[in-house]
Amino acid sequence: MMALTNRSSAKKGYRINLESRVLKYGYSNARVRAMKGFLLKSAVFSEMVKVGGIEGVVELLQRTTYKNDIAASSGMYTGSQMVESAASKNFSTAVQKLMKMTPVGDRQALASLLLKWDLTNLKNLLHAKKLGKSYEDIRPTLFPVGGLDEDDFKAIMKADERSIYREVKGTKLGKRIFSEAAQETSKGMLNTFRAALQSVDSFMKYETEVDSYVYLMIDKALSGSGSKEALKMSSIIKREIDAKNILIIERLKRHNSEKGRILKSLIRGGTLNETVIGKLIEAKDLAAVVGIVRFRFPSLTVSPESSDLSRFENALERSIAAQKIDAFYTSILSIGVIIGFLLLKEEEVNNLRKIAKGKEFGMPEEEIRDMLVIAG
Secondary structure: OHHHHHHHHHHHHHHHHHHHHHHHHHHHHHHHHHHHOOOOOHHHHHHHHHOOOHHHHHHHHOOOOOHHHHHHHHOOOOHHHHHHHHHHHHHHHHHHHHHHHOOHHHHHHHHHHOHHHHHHHHHHHHHHHHHOOOHHHHHHHOOOOOOOOHHHHHHHHHOOHHHHHHHHHOOHHHHHHHHHHHHOOOHHHHHHHHHHOOOHHHHHHHHHHHHHHHHHHHHHHHHOOOOHHHHHHHHHHHHHHHHHHHHHHHHHHHOOOOHHHHHHHOOOOOOOOHHHHHHHHHOOOHHHHHHHHOOOOOOOOOOOOOOOHHHHHHHHHHHHHHHHHHHHHHOOOOHHHHHHHHHHHHHHHHHHHHHHHHHHOOOOHHHHHHHOOOOO
């Protein structure tokens, strides 16, 4: 009798939980799955690769959901910059829609993923300042989707060396970074950001440490959401860190860097332990590297005789993309569907930018095709 009562209570609890999830995520998940249908298909990317030049890519995009974004960008830019500007506008619009339809309690987790774009934007801005470029030169490469907006971009570009710290600290991104560092009573985190933002050269010096702290902030937000699907997304972010570290190791090995320097250059927050990292440093070729890391990247495939790091990087990205697709399709009535779509949208935008640059530089079709990561 007791067993029957327990089973009945369990079924009732499951039903209540399911009904609660339907109420919380039913609408947003249905909307997001509909948005998934408008992502560019692999056939469209294949056609873009085959067209003669960047003009052909633009013409194809005008037949897609990028039509209005191309029109808005055409008056300001030409060539690959037009495509990059359209990609920025389209992605920003998608993020705004996602944020509005995401349940309030889950928005912090979604916003945390956008820290990656904030970091990329900040790097692009400061690298541009280092190279003496103007704001107009780099605007198409910037994505105002997180804690840095258009006004922030302009202010940072105008700031002199002594004002960079003040400008960044006053942004939404800066306030979050320094607030979280203070809450964690992390002197290391506070000191790193303060030191990195003292000048453009300082930022270059501390870039890896800044990467580490930003990824740790993302992981903390996803892990703290209490959602199994968010934890799955967190594991994908850690795979991205692992991939970055593998590539850092391989590039530094090719420059005959000492082990100590390699270890100092790695981004914290991944899953590769000291033993695995040691094996990677000692590995003689990419075939050996693949054998060492396959347990983290199950679908990783590289030609045994290949030594091309660019192709190896693309292979790592494809392996991670496979995990993103799995996360999207296996998530049901949860924040995982929303985050999964965001990750797939990121791949779409990255593919467009690769094609645009490849066409502009006159790269062969096969090379452009090898760079793409089709996430389904």
